Amino acid sequence: MSKINIQEKLSEFDDHWNPRILAQLNGQDVRVAKVEGTFDWHHHDHEDEMFLVIDGVLELRFKDRVEILKAGEMMVVPRGIEHQPHADDECAILLFEPSTTVNTGNVESERTRRTLETLT
Amino acid sequence: MSKINIQEKLSEFDDHWNPRILAQLNGQDVRVAKVEGTFDWHHHDHEDEMFLVIDGVLELRFKDRVEILKAGEMMVVPRGIEHQPHADDECAILLFEPSTTVNTGNVESERTRRTLETLT
Numbered sequence: 001m002s003k004i005n006i007q008e009k010l011s012e013f014d015d016h017w018n019p020r021i022l023a024q025l026n027g028q029d030v031r032v033a034k035v036e037g038t039f040d041w042h043h044h045d046h047e048d049e050m051f052l053v054i055d056g057v058l059e060l061r062f063k064d065r066v067e068i069l070k071a072g073e074m075m076v077v078p079r080g081i082e083h084q085p086h087a088d089d090e091c092a093i094l095l096f097e098p099s100t101t102v103n104t105g106n107v108e109s110e111r112t113r114r115t116l117e118t119l120t
Numbered sequence: 121m122s123k124i125n126i127q128e129k130l131s132e133f134d135d136h137w138n139p140r141i142l143a144q145l146n147g148q149d150v151r152v153a154k155v156e157g158t159f160d161w162h163h164h165d166h167e168d169e170m171f172l173v174i175d176g177v178l179e180l181r182f183k184d185r186v187e188i189l190k191a192g193e194m195m196v197v198p199r200g201i202e203h204q205p206h207a208d209d210e211c212a213i214l215l216f217e218p219s220t221t222v223n224t225g226n227v228e229s230e231r232t233r234r235t236l237e238t239l240t
Contacts, residue, residue, distance in 0.1 A: 025198075
């Protein structure tokens with residue numbers, strides 16, 4: 001049990017769309033990821049997912065609209081809602097979601113990550 | 121379902137040690153609070169609690185040590201662990217914890233808040 005500096009942890013990796021676990025509590029993960037480009041359209045059947053932007057700009061695309069999140073902005077995507085994360089330029093995000101959550105949800109793609117590294 | 125700007129939400133209140141709910145997901149709350157001074161020693165029997173500092177400096181005092189968290193730093197306090205939050209100057213924090221979590225845990229004090237306002 002010790003404090004975690006989010007920027008320090010972000011400096012430990014460079015790849016995109018590959019979330020790392022920062023902490024676990026109450027069956028939930030706190031994850032960080034760097035993202036750039038366009039992710040798969042997907043939804044999560046059983047998990048609500050929270051995105052908090054640390055650096056950069058994240059687009060959360062939905063079937064009927066787009067939300068643009070800047071640093072210090074967050075959004076909860078409820079279970080069942082189709083969404084497509086996108087970032088024109090590299091963006092760092094913090095995710096809060098159940099530890100069972102698979103990044104691509106109902107979709108299997110080359111970006112699917114079923115086992116995540118924990119940053120210690 | 122829309123994005124939330126954390127600083128905008130913090131600007132909506134001024135009192136200390138009175139968490140507001142920003143969002144709920146998977147049985148958990150995302151809360152924000154402004155804190156200043158010294159809180160009650162307490163623990164949570166059934167809830168792990170995460171603190172993320174948004175502005176200022178938060179001291180998390182434990183029976184055997186103190187952790188000093190600055191903006192962009194976070195810490196999980198596991199269930200059962202006695203802790204005492206403290207801030208010399210006003211500090212803004214984001215909390216992730218189960219919706220059942222009472223701020224003063226096992227202790228009843230004039231700071232206990234059983235019903236929290238939701239910032240919409």
